[in-house]
Amino acid sequence: MDLNQLTTFIQHIETQLASSPVSVKRLFHGRGRRWPGLEQLTADWLANQLIISLFKQPEPLFIRALEAELTSLTQRENWRNTGATCIAIQHRYQTNQQLEVIWGTLEEKPVVDEHGLKFQLDIGKNQNFGLFPDMSEGRQWVQQHATGKHVLNLFAYTCGFSVAAIAGGAERVVNVDMAKASLSKGRENHKLNQHDLSRVQFMGHDIFKSWGKIRKSGPYDLIVIDPPSFQKGSFALTRDYRKILRRMNELLADQGSVLACVNSPVVDCNFLIETMKEEAPFINFQQRLDNPPEFEDIDPQASLKALVFR
Template sequence: MNLERELAHLPRPSEKRIAVRVSPAAERRIRKGHPWLFDKAIRQQSHDGRPGDLAVIFDRKKRFLAIGLYAPASPIRVRILARGKPTQIDADWFLYQVETAVEQRLPLLQTNTTGYRVVHGENDGLPGLVIDRYGETLVLKLYTTAWVPHLRDVMAAVNKLIQPKRMVLRLSRFVQRQTDALYGLVDGQIWGRPVRNTGVRFLENGIYFEADVVHGQKTGFFLDQRDNRARVEKLAAGKRVLNVFAYTGGFSLYAARGGAKEVVSLDISQPALANAMRNFKLNQANEAVAAAEHELLVGDAFQSMKQLIGNGRRFEMVIIDPPAFAKRQDEVERALTAYGRLVRLGLKLLQPGGILVMASCSSRVKANQFFDLVHKTAVGVGRPLQEIERTGHTLDHLIGFPEGAYLKCLFSYVV
């Protein structure tokens, strides 16, 4: 693919850098490695800039502190790229950053896996940018328009290092609204070979999946739960398994390969469950998958779980992996209430000695807060839990700053 020609219409960042002075508190955060500078922390600024211009941050003694991408429409006004000493941000710098990230993921290639996160935003030193790999397809997702002027350099780097058949651009909702800063870029845009209607195929620990990289949630699949899916596989033999918020059936398929005799995939999205059915068909060569009874259940998780309870359905394993309930701090209490409801419903569906797998992907809800809530809820309904293990992030979803720690999952037996 001729990326230079395809992206020639995109602007380059201004050669004139923006000089910024910040509050003492912001200065301390940046020195400690935090990747964000908020608009309210800026005390002085040399001039206005466009998305993607480079902003140089100085300390109170006018010494270099950091350099980052400027985003005038975002409360995260500058996303830090480098700190400590002046750094030239150019095509070579982006190539080095992406190459470093690629090398950190090399162990995954030894696990019969071709679907994984190549760049994990802030945690890989490229704040506001996610790059996921699905076999021969790369998906780039932008969470800030500040990446638009640098897109050709980033795409050239990943094209050189990975040489995919296609690249797909995904844009966050916030970015999609800033049409003037996108220069014609649109969510789902494809460079290279077209995508088939059913999506792109990839391997995860030897299991085939298909991801809708153009319209699917996030970049098409929830790659961060790979290790937890593998843990479910080891625990699923002979069990009846309920997978709540199943999406495209990741946990369900691992449970089936692990020897589960019955798997119920529950999700509110009919298209997602249709994809789950296709994923099961892709793996029929595996005897355990072919032997498992797979039931699709479309509906709201809370209401459907109540109906299952009322119908006398019971399981030996219940997996609950809800979406992010708390994207803002003022949503935390409501999120904790929702988690509590889900735990109570899940416990009512579990046979004595069954396994509860309860996950949270809300960074605003801290790990200890989440685990304590699950345990207290279980004790409150007279079904205390015996922990198997607590888990967090996978190799390709490394943590580089406090807000980057969002995923936590509890595996436990129930009395």
């Protein structure tokens, strides 16, 4: 990380804050490689808290300078006008994901609003916060296309797609994820939005060992597939995505739709398009959803890919 580029980083954050950021937003996306020397740095605005993430261990001099710049930022009038309550640095390169508060007081479990829907975050203990802001357009798409649908949400995590689907009038949503703790948080997200939980099913199972149970609750009018790029011992992208698409024939209803997502720079859109042709040739590619502009990447194929099939 380039110490000389820190001024650019702080200036960009100030510019973004001046536009009255919403409850949850990416303010700086160094991972998009548009700012040389800052590729391993991101900044998120989460319920009036500025969370800086470092993805590679920096030199001690860089950390000291970053902390000094952030402390200086808190003295400026435009910062005070934001209502900010905390600045913290998350060291994503460390095994324990250490989060260091450098100003204010951290609220670990704030509730944020995204397009009128409420989600509870969990900041400080885990690598992720409980909601992926780059997928906001995907959640909106699901909400807009869920009316009367029977929805399957694979790799549901904290059930963001499920919340969007029920808000959009889905008849029923089945969430599948092997992490039961994440599904419990998803249940709470539904409760935050005063949803009827009798329309939502939570299956805490390994997807690859539970096709019978998943199929029994089908067929589905809309299937969302949003797996991790890699999860040791449970998911390898190029090998296991194919296994999922192979099941579409027995899961997807006539005229059904699939939102297939992948967030890995090692594959492009053609990976999903061609694999779908091979494993489920009756399903046709329709469109790629736009990513939020704040997640712009110098290589669009390296960023999140959310593709609609029908």
